[in-house]
Amino acid sequence: MKVQTETKTYSIYVEENASLRIKEVLHSFHKNVSKILIVTDSNVAPLYLEKVSNLVQEYNPIQYILPNGENAKSFEHFYELQTYALEMGLDRNSLIIALGGGVVGDIAGFVAATFMRGIRFIQMPTTLLAHDSAVGGKVAINHPLGKNMIGAFYQPEAVIYDTDFLKSLPESEIRSGFAEVLKHSVIRDSDFYNWIESNITELSQMEGSNLVKCIEKGISIKASIVSNDEKENGIRAILNFGHTVGHAIEKNCGYGKMTHGDAVAFGMLVAAKISERINGFANFSQLSDVISRFNYPSKIPTNISIEQILKSMKKDKKSQNGHIHMVLIKKFGEVYVQPVSDEIIRETLVY
Ligand code: NAD
Ligand code: ZN
Numbered sequence: 001m002k003v004q005t006e007t008k009t010y011s012i013y014v015e016e017n018a019s020l021r022i023k024e025v026l027h028s029f030h031k032n033v034s035k036i037l038i039v040t041d042s043n044v045a046p047l048y049l050e051k052v053s054n055l056v057q058e059y060n061p062i063q064y065i066l067p068n069g070e071n072a073k074s075f076e077h078f079y080e081l082q083t084y085a086l087e088m089g090l091d092r093n094s095l096i097i098a099l100g101g102g103v104v105g106d107i108a109g110f111v112a113a114t115f116m117r118g119i120r121f122i123q124m125p126t127t128l129l130a131h132d133s134a135v136g137g138k139v140a141i142n143h144p145l146g147k148n149m150i151g152a153f154y155q156p157e158a159v160i161y162d163t164d165f166l167k168s169l170p171e172s173e174i175r176s177g178f179a180e181v182l183k184h185s186v187i188r189d190s191d192f193y194n195w196i197e198s199n200i201t202e203l204s205q206m207e208g209s210n211l212v213k214c215i216e217k218g219i220s221i222k223a224s225i226v227s228n229d230e231k232e233n234g235i236r237a238i239l240n241f242g243h244t245v246g247h248a249i250e251k252n253c254g255y256g257k258m259t260h261g262d263a264v265a266f267g268m269l270v271a272a273k274i275s276e277r278i279n280g281f282a283n284f285s286q287l288s289d290v291i292s293r294f295n296y297p298s299k300i301p302t303n304i305s306i307e308q309i310l311k312s313m314k315k316d317k318k319s320q321n322g323h324i325h326m327v328l329i330k331k332f333g334e335v336y337v338q339p340v341s342d343e344i345i346r347e348t349l350v351y
Helices: 018-027 045-055 075-087 102-117 163-168 171-188 190-198 200-204 208-227 235-240 243-253 260-279 284-293 306-315 342-349
Strands: 002-004 009-015 036-041 062-066 095-100 120-125 138-143 146-153 158-162 325-331 334-339
Touching: 002 208, 009 018, 009 208, 018 045, 018 120, 018 158, 018 163, 036 045, 036 075, 036 102, 045 062, 045 095, 045 163, 062 075, 062 102, 075 102, 075 138, 095 102, 102 120, 102 138, 102 146, 146 243, 158 163, 158 208, 163 208, 171 190, 171 208, 171 235, 171 260, 171 284, 190 200, 190 208, 190 284, 200 208, 200 284, 208 235, 235 243, 235 325, 235 334, 243 260, 243 306, 243 325, 260 284, 260 325, 260 342, 306 342
Parallel strands: 009 158, 036 062, 036 095, 095 120, 120 158
Antiparallel strands: 002 009, 138 146, 325 334
């Protein structure tokens, strides 16, 4: 599969043993790679680092292992990574491999975007959620005042998705990533949504060809949206479906306490309920059934108040002058952005 943006066209490989392709990808570059830095985290390193390192042995790869989890996307780790890259002699012809989930992809991508004004990088995603984060060119670290506040738009040279690597992923992380797959189907592809609905039992044991199909479909939907709006000036806004409420929940729970996907799934439920109320969306209960089959939360965590959620939604970087804009559904495959009043949100959140 190819992604075409204004600034770059790159290939995405999704298959068992896709990691074996890394050599051919590196050999296909016009400009030789001088050195490789593999960035990964403490969970992924013992599982796959040696394999990937061996595959690129001819480039004498060096490695940097981040702690696992959201806290790795910090200024401190960003600084340490840059220092390490300088000390180890990376130059403008070097390349970074981001081997891990969305956290590793985001920080390693941002290091690549900024080291010597930008060096090449390759995404090797190891989570289901990363089908979303590895495509689209958004890279970032967190600021103590907000998640993903410091970042760039920076496209990888390639995305190499070895679905074998997902076999070790805990069930909670599969569920988290599947929320974004579901989101992609709802916003853009009713056939894919219907396929999910009719295969829900098999999908809840996400493995094999179903997993590959979910990743491929999810990526192709995301790629088609971002290709038309690389810098997020228009259509890309629909990717925010479920995220206005989802981000507010994540923030108030404390990042890392609830998975991103669990928060987004609940956010989709709220957005669907609001859509039912505002524009007569007719399939709320269908979507709600799918969401409950995956055991996503269906209520706000008890330690968070509705007013806290509302406040965070207004502070979201996508709200405008304190007006909350949400992505709502007309029907499966068709969504749009609309301002929603505080009253409607309050009433729907108690649902
Ligand atoms: P993550 O990278 O923290 O991975 C989740 C957990 O799974 C971690 O503990 C990790 O160590 C572990 N793990 C990863 N791969 C594994 C494997 N194969 N086997 C066993 N364990 C494994 O989280 P994530 O859910 O992949 O990504 C979340 C991050 O992605 C957030 O920081 C979010 O902001 C970012 N994100 C970015 C974009 C974007 O467009 N750039 C989009 C969505 C999300
Ligand atoms: Zn998301």
